[in-house]
Amino acid sequence: MKRVLHYAAGAAILAVILSIFLAPYAWIVASSFKQHFAIFRDLKPISWATFFPADPTIDNFVHLFVNRGIGRALVNSAIVSSCQVLGTLALCALAAYGLTRIRFRGSNVVFALVLMTFLLPIESLMVPLYMHVTNLGFADTLVGVFIPWIASPFGLFMLRQAFEEIPRELDEAARIDGAGHFRIFWSIILPNVRTPLATLALVTFLFSWNAFLWPLVILHSPRNHVIQLAIAQSVSIAQLPNWGETFAGATIATVPLIVLFLFLQRYFVRGIALTGVKG
Amino acid sequence: MDAAGKLRHWATVAVFVGPFLGMLILFQYVPVVAMLRDSLYDFSLLNPDRRSFVALGNYLTLLEDPDRQQAFLVTFVFAFGVVATVIPVSFAIAIYLNGRLPARAIVRTVVFLPVVTSVVVIATMWTFLLDPSNGLINNALATLGLPRGEYLTSKSQALPSIIVMMLWQQTGFATVLFLSGLQGIPRDLEDAARVDGCGPWQRVRFVVIPLLARTTVFVVVIMTVFSLQAFAPSLVMTGGGPEGTTNFVAYDIYALAFQLQMPGLASAVSVVFMVIVLTISLIQMRVLRAKGAE
């Protein structure tokens, strides 16, 4: 009896979580296969038709690819996000090592400098940053989209936490064996922080892929548009959107991230000794 | 250390920390300095060369401007609301997902879906979910015989509505962070606690929570920073209204600079905001870290 109750409670929790998080999403995906008028017709009353396209059409998707150049935007986004991930991982890992493993005068100052920017609302920096990046010649280029963000205070903060949790006995042992900083960084530290690195890669990719305000400011020509700008043309803030297209765009923009997340999930699941407590 | 050793030492430091620090200074500090300078001027973005020096005039304006003060208040209430709801909810879901339950892989993915959807789309979607007459939420409530809400069109409900949206969106992110922390807890520790006769609740209270102190600091800081930087909800959903009740500082800065053409005042708000946020975050980390060290 107790076991039955236990399972029933478990199933109930499961159902609640799934519906709260899935219902709006199911609605978006279903709506992306509907014609504009049907999206609104199917809302009242709420029924299975709200979450399922009775008469599916791929018009919305066709229109996005043919007329809105969403294919080009997807490629641009993939380039920008990949570069941002690689740049961020490289810069942050190096700096995290420097801050946790090398004693040098001023390291606290450096970290304080990093923290300050971590907490800075980037929206406030848009104008001076725009003028600055333009002066550097990166206006309306894909480089301009990601270059200001690869020195990610978020990434450094995250990796620094992870690096500090690796027992120092490990690198002291290596040092006794005659290894230098680069050897220790490469062969001792990095293999031990795969999970945080994967997490950072995922989060960076996510931010980069979903970034909206900065690309909007720095990019002008349609051929350089990234995916969020392409969608925004149908979402078009403060303008009544074409919901079918918007939702089709949202579906397209979200799929790569879901795939990536599914792919990287095993890093979380495997749970390699992140905290170092095990050693 | 001899001179050559010193040189080698600093060269190593430069190789590891230099690239990051260089980029940080180039793309964050240089604009920040520009912002500090701008906060002392009165000018318009349409013609930034025509500017007049007003010293601390913008800061004095700020002190007696009820709209700016409201923006700060609204933003802090929002951040508090988000942190206070996201932390317990995501912690509970993380614990749930860490157990040996069927379908947990699916749940984990589903909970993460809002995180990977762009905030622009989420805000647009929620605008429609929250629509008082045609929204999904009110229609669902009506089906259940519950009273309807006014949501974004109401002075008292607009901010709570956006907090709920933020909770919905950020729970997955916080859950994943908690989960990676939970998976760092060795099974033997929990097993030992079980052998000692600890129930599930006690195991969470005495084993999991203390060991997750670091993760919690991280999640609290991240969520605070995320909420304090909230921008898209104001821009997409409410335009800061009704009556400024969702006028978050980041949006206020944007609106001041771009829409009201007062980038000088906007810069002054940015500077004050930066100082306040910095202070809050530092206090937060101190407090939480002290707790974790108990």
Place this chain on the structure above:
Amino acid sequence: MLRLSTYAVAATLLSTAAFAGERGPPTAECPQGVLTLTVLKPLNNPPTPAVVKAWEGQNKCMRIELNEVPFAQLADKIAVLAAAANPPDIVMYDGPYTQSYAAAGILLALDPYLPAGVREDIVQPTLDEHTYQGKLYSPGTQQTSLALFYNADMLAPLGIQPPRDVDKAWTWDQAIDAMKKCQKGEGDNVTVWGLAPSRFGAGTPGFVYRDLLFVRSHGDPKAAPDSDLYKTYWALARDGRSAQGWINNAVAIGGAKYFADMFNVAKITPKAGIPNAFQDRKACFTIDVSYFVSGLTNNDPGFKWGVTPLPYVRTPIVHTGSITLGVMAKSKHPVEAAKFVIDVSTGQIAEDYARASRGLPTMKSITARISELKEYPLNIFVDQIERYGHPRPPSPNFAQYDKIVSDALRDIAYGSDAKTRLDTAARQAQPILQR
């Protein structure tokens, strides 16, 4: 799709797009090279590809590159680009911003480039809107005004026949009465609204272009210049420098309450947007611009529809103005850019465009040549503009006034106290207007 060579990736990354116009290498036909002019324009708005093609056909050695942004981001984009070193040559901007841009020196005055007689041919509201300190900054690419569209199939069984003549226009009391009769359902279960939610902005109430008219119509331009009636009609000091007393006097407050009552007392219109509410038969009436005529003609909604002049309270008034073309002061090719703007706005291309789009030209001579503009329903828009059309309150700080007043009207529609909220708006606007 993703199989890009490293080289191609690098090339894409480093392609610094020239945003400002540039000259290409010389060819046989064009010894000076083909000149590319860049135009920043809002998405789904003119100049259309047909217009660009027609102009390129007449000017073989010039090419137009269109860069599009969503309309709502246009003003922000122009503000940012104006400060940049290489802005576009030409912008398609929202008409009321002329004074802001002119005062900031980002637009080029077109007077030296205007052929003789063109200036005299432009309708008055357009001249009012695009003139700043005696100089003309845009000939106006098109003109428009709002009118009330109705679903004739829904009104016929009720015996309601809206007037077609501007002299017999409904008052808002009459219109609201008709909307009440036509509405189906009450409270939470409305299936057909009397009046569709705003099509402008995000569909929320408050948009100055539409909703300030409810307030201004409570005023009277013939009243004494220091009276509340007079100030309410103009809604902003005539020199554009003060809103205090102009938007928050007793008459204006009464107007704002009248507007809010449609949402909260009569409840004939919703507070949130419903895309295509009119076409989808979810509303009997909708307030829309002349271009909607062409929209409904080209995409038959499947019911009979009609147009009636915009209702009024005390004094009839419509806002005029539309998006328009201007030349950026920083353009390196002002002669060519001005030629494009003037050709497209005033010549044969403008006439062809007006015919194709059923738009209202800004040139009186073109209007006279198009017979469709003298017939129902388009004559309503033309008549309204000629008799009582005014631009949105002109000021070098219109953008700021627009945002502050729109936000206030929105909040009042949502239920805020009209007096308190308008007082706040006047307080917020004052220092900006007086800068």
